[in-house]
Each structure stands twice: as C-alpha cells, then as structure tokens.
Amino acid sequence: MSTATASMKECLQNCQECQTTCADMLTSHCLSEGGDHVEQTHVKLMLDCIAACAACVDFMSRNIDHHALYCRACAEICKACADSCxxxxxxxxxxxxxxKCHESCSSMAA
Known part of the structure; x- marks a missing residue:
C-alpha cells in the first residue's frame, strides 16, 4: 500500500476502527442490553456498517480505483448507523x- 495517500491511510484506519468497535458493541453491549438495542432495524444497520467498513478496508488495502464507490456507500451507512446508535x-x-468514518469516507468518495 505504498502508493496510498495519507487520507486513504487515515480512512482505512477509521474503517477498521469502526468495523471492530461496532462488532464489539453489537455483541458485548447491544445483545446484553436488549430492548431498543436489539431492535431489528438498529441491528441491521450495525451489521451493514460492519460489512461496509470491511469492504472499504478490503478495497483500499489493495489500492483499487473503485474504492471511492465503496467509500460513498460506507459513508451513508456509517451516518445512518451513528444516528441509530x-x-x-x-x-x-x-x-x-x-x-469519524463517515467523514473520512465522504472525503474519499469526493
């Protein structure tokens, strides 16, 4: 990934952090809290956020030109997940x- 820009590296780190934080919060916090934390729409958004971040990490780590498409989708999903959380x-x-991931992915999608 030596040709990756500083902003791409920052976005990649933000996506990795978001992916692991959301997965941890979903399994260790939401499932034990119950109630609104396990409401179907919220859980689906968290799973979508985890998957979108993983896809961005995959594409950016290979420095693929199409990463901007994934970043655009990831930005929208991360915003929706943040709002739900x-x-x-x-x-x-x-x-x-x-x-944080929404901001960095938005800048990569521009």
Whole structure:
C-alpha cells in the first residue's frame, strides 16, 4: 500500500476502527442490553456498517480505483448507523467512530 495517500491511510484506519468497535458493541453491549438495542432495524444497520467498513478496508488495502464507490456507500451507512446508535442511547463509542468514518469516507468518495 505504498502508493496510498495519507487520507486513504487515515480512512482505512477509521474503517477498521469502526468495523471492530461496532462488532464489539453489537455483541458485548447491544445483545446484553436488549430492548431498543436489539431492535431489528438498529441491528441491521450495525451489521451493514460492519460489512461496509470491511469492504472499504478490503478495497483500499489493495489500492483499487473503485474504492471511492465503496467509500460513498460506507459513508451513508456509517451516518445512518451513528444516528441509530445515538437514538438508541448509551452508545457514544459507536456514534463517535461511525461519524469519524463517515467523514473520512465522504472525503474519499469526493
């Protein structure tokens, strides 16, 4: 990945952090909290966010030209996930990393 730009490396790190944070929060926090934390739409958004971040990591780590397409989708999904986590409450860690990922993916998709 020596040809990757600094912004791409930052985005890759943000996607990795978001992927692992959301997976951890879903399995260790949401499942034990129950209620709104395990509501179907919220869980699906978290799973979509995890998958979108993983796809971005995959494409950016190979420095593929099409990574911008994945970053655009990832940005939208991360924003939706952040909004859902914020609404559910007590998920500040997820909200923060999703918003950070949204910002960096948006800049890669431009």
């Amino acid at each position: 914020d609404k559910v409450g007590n998920m500040d860690k997820c909200v923060e990393c999703c918003r």
